[in-house]
Amino acid sequence: MPKDELPILVDLHKNVYFDDEEGEAVILDRRKLPLDTTHYRCKTYQEVAEAIEKMVTQSLGVSPAAGYGVVTAAYQAQEKNKSEKKKQIRKAVKRIKNTRPTQTSLHYLMDEMLETAEEKIGKDENLFKAMRKKAYDWTKNLMKVSRKLGKHTSKIIDDGDTILTHCYGGPAIYFMGDYARRDGKEVNYYCTETRPYLQGARLTSFALSQGGFDVTLITDGMPAYCMSEGLISKFITGADRISMDGGVANKIGTCQIA
Secondary structure, eight states: OOTTOOOTTTOHHHHEEEETTTTEEEEEOGGGTTTOOOEEEESSHHHHHHHHHTTSSOGGGHHHHHHHHHHHHHHHTTTSOHHHHHHHHHHHHHHHHTTOTTOHHHHHHHHHHHHHHHHHHHTTOOHHHHHHHHHHHHHHHHHHHHHHHHHHHHTTOOTTOEEEEOSOOOHHHHHHHHHHHHTTOOOEEEEEOOTTTTHIIIIIHHHHHHTTOEEEEEOTTOHHHHHHTTOOSEEOOOEEEEOTTSOEEEOTTOTTTO
């Protein structure tokens, strides 16, 4: 992989995008990683919703996929009248929201896109372009936040650290190591396999290996032993939810590590 190129899993713009020539939303199929890098193509918002439900994408890939699901709805509605366009977008938003009832970021984006869509339709402006820009800008912001989070976390990493991860914490897991590396620190990773979907084995270890890090894959039952042997310097993982008062809902499987 070229030095300045991000691992494909880390670059969210390569995880989900809209193919203008084919009129399709294109989603990196994470179920096939790391052995096969293929993309799942969707012509309709219904197909995008099904892809989310089938775990074609997960973690930070879900809300961009949701956004491009609305883009496909707008693409198909280009020749419809204002009333039909509104109906199409509302149906798409409702269906996609139901794929992840508890994922607040997805719901926030869907509400934003619906509000923007109704405004553009009312003004008879280009709905498809507006929805595509909204989905792209959302993904761009996720990358910006991931970089900031990674840079912030890199400051607590010491030279020679071996970091234990669990599941897949998104691009920030890569960026924290990359920023530390740029500061002249040597960083190694231990990744738990993370059953039953094996996100640690298939996603985290794949992204970090592509990024040039030394990665050791271990079973979910091995962290305590590795810690007792002094093999782990720090444990850094994503959280499923963080409340405004600092409360954290960790990923399943982190309790035994704590």
